[in-house]
Amino acid sequence: MVDFQLLASKLPTRVRNQLESYMEALEIFREVRDPKVLAALGPSGIRGMLLQRGKQGMPTKIRSNHAAYFDWSYPHDHPEMAELYRRAKRGQWDGESLPWDTSVDPLNPEVPLLPKNFVDLSVLDRFGVHLNESEQLKLGHSMASWMLSQFLHGEQGALFAAAQVTESVQFFDGKFYGATQVMDEGRHVEVFHRYLETKLGKLYQVNDNLFVIIDSLMSDSRWDMKFLGMQIMVEGLALGAFGLLYKMTKEPLLKELLRNVIQDEARHVHYGVLALREHIANHLTEAERREREDWAFEVALLMRNRFMAYEVFEEHYEGKLTRAQWREFVIASPGLQEFRKTMFSRLVPNLREIGLMSPRIMKRYEEAGLMQYFGGLSADKLTGDQMIQELDEQSVALVAA
């Protein structure tokens, strides 16, 4: 019998790491229990994780296949969406109006992008990697740039998904609203990219897991799957992540940028809840509802467990640490643990609200330690202002603690 461990240990580091990343990709798909979910995510998994289509250094073409829904009678068919459309028009802002003249030094310890205890350096010490002050700041710079790069790539996905959903949604009031979201997402791409390019001077490639999710949403022909994936899962998780970064960072330009983006995102998730609650309750069979419920759970886990910042590892630590050691470091990092928690506190109440948390699936959320968020407020009950106020109160509490 072949001893893979032994074989792998004899390979050059680069090849070994590549092999390990393939094994991890296989592992992820072995964990997906539902065959329909596997069939839906599988081809995207091959494109994202094995072929690494997002990392070839050239633009990616993803074929989409959905029906554009025209209605020549222009019905006033959804008052709550019409109200959200009015609110979105009033809430527009110009990305250029942010205080771009703020001077940002990502290596300045006085104004840290991330708090010092975001990572646990004692884990690295244990593996024989000791970072001095300037190396620690460099790591903080890399981690912040990596997170913001993934936000940016997610925003590009959101921009195209919002355009597709605007074409295919059947509510005319939803199409009006959707037009504002396309503008919002365009502005988010603009401001995140400008921040990375002009202030941090770094841009990381798209993370494989994020690529898989985006690829699968772009290519799914069902509008409600695009909606569920983008408006509820990706946007819901992003909203949690933006909130936490807003709370943690001391860099004033980034804080202001995130405050503005959070206001928009709160509307986007609200729209997702409105459209899907109605659709899932009235237009899907029980089998279709169940498929979405399983899909949402698997994608949630995919996102929670697999954002390991390997791109940062490859940049600084390949050859000094194994991938397994890096993973241990990331999992133990207090900042990223907090990220995972905050993201789900926003997501789980929305899944409940749209009818994708039946007792059948609750057991699995319970096993994954996510049921503690079940009682939270869903996005249709929370405005962007309330979210910001809540975050501000929490940061005061953090400082006082």
Ligand SMILES: [Fe+2]
């Ligand atoms: Fe966005």
Ligand SMILES: [Fe+2]
């Ligand atoms: Fe959004």
